[in-house]
Amino acid sequence: MELSDLSVLYVMDKCSKDESLYTLLCNTVNKVTCTKTIEESKKEYIKQSPCLIIINSEFEDKNIIDFMNEVRSDDIKTAFIVISSNNNNSYLSELLELYITKYIIKPFDDKTILDALHKCMEIIERRLYSNFKLSDNIYFNFQTQSIIKGNESYVLNKKESLLFNLLIQNQGRIVSYEEIEYHIWNNEATEAALKSLIRDLRKKTFKSIIKNYSGIGYKLELKNIHQNFDTISN
Template identity: 30%
Template sequence: MKELKYLNVLYISNNFTQNIAIEYLNINAKEFFLVHDLQNAVNVLNTEKIDIIFSEYNNIEYFKEIRKENPKLQIIIATDLIESSNLIEAIKIELLMFIQTPVEKEELISSLRTCIQTYDANKSNIINLEKDYIYDYYNQVLLRNKKIVLLSKKENDFFKYMTSKANNTVSYNEIDKSIWNGSMTQDALRSVVKELRKKTYKDLIKNISGIGYRFNLI
C-alpha cells in the first residue's frame, strides 16, 4: 500500500499474537512503534507524530482521552468480541474502527485503506443523516437515538456503498457489479430499497427512473 509508507503507526500489543498485522505494518509504515501497554503508548504519542494506532487493547475510555489531544488520529482496535455498546461509543469518538481477531491480511489491508482514504480527505467516518439517524462508515453501524438499527448483510452492503457515492446517481449496472457481483435481479434490489426505506426514511433513497438510485445526504 503506497500511502502507508508516508504514515507513522503505533502498535499497542497485549500478547504479540497478531503477527500478520505486526509484520505488515513494520514493513510498510514510514515509522513503526511497538509497545506492550497503554502507558507506553501515551509516552510514544507525547514524543512522536502518530497517524494510526493499531491496538489489541479494547479500552474505549482510554481512547476517549487519546482523542481529546489527537483529533485526526486513526484508531483500529483488533478484538475477538465487538459489543454493541462499544460500537455506539465508537461513533462518539470518531475515526475508530473495530476489526475481528484473528486478523487476516486482506481485512487488515482493506481497513488500512479505508482509514488512509479518510485521513487524506480530512473527513469523518460519521455521517449525520436526517431524522436523528447516524451512520458509522467504518464499522457499518446505523444508529438512531442511541439504538442500533439492524440491517441484513445485503442491506448493509448497499447502504455502505451508496453512502460512499453520496449525492451521486449510481447506475443499476454499477450496483449489480459492486454489491451483487453480477447476479442482481430487479426484485432483489427493490426489496433491499424497500426495507431500507422502512428502517430509515423514504427521502434518503431516491430512484432515478431508468438509471439507478441516489442517496440524498444534503
C-alpha cells in the same frame, strides 16, 4: 499519500500480541511503534504523533477505552483501527462514538488489514488536505482547523474545533446535548457555555449552519451542497 507514508502506533494488550500483523505493518507503513501498557502508549502518542493508532485488545476492562477517549479529547484527525476476538464487546457503542475507521474481528487475513489501512489513508488524506464546503465561499479546513470565509480565515479554538469536527462527522443526524457535553466538556458543561460556543461558531460561519432541535440537540445544516470536499491547490 501512500501506505508507506503512514506512521502507526500499535497498542496491544498482553493477550493480543500478533507477530504476523506486526511484520505486515513493518513491511507496509513508514514507521511502527509498539506499546503494551497504557502509560507507554500515552508517552509514545505524545512523542510520535502517529496518524494511525491500531488497538489490538480483548477489552477486558475500560483502560483502552479511556486511553482512546483521552486521545480524542484533543485530536479528531488521528485514525483508529480496532482488532479483537471479542464478538460481544460491551464497549462497542463507546468505540463508535470515537469515530473508529474499522473494527476487525479475529481471525483475519492480510487483505483485511491492507483494506483497512487504505481506508484510513483516505480519511487521513481527506482531513489533512481538503476543505469541507459549508456554503458558497465558506469552507472548513481540517489541516489548520480554521474557517475560510471569502478572503478571511478564522482559526478555531480547542472547543470550537472539537464541536465542529463532531458535527461534521455526524452530518445527517442530530447530535444530542449529552453527546456534545461528553465530547467537549467531559459531561461538565453548562447550558450557557454550550449556547455561547454555538453562537461563536455561527458568527465565524453563518447563522443557519447549526440548527437547534429543542430538547434534543444540534445538527449541521448544509443546504444545496452536492460536493462537500474540495482538494486544496498546492
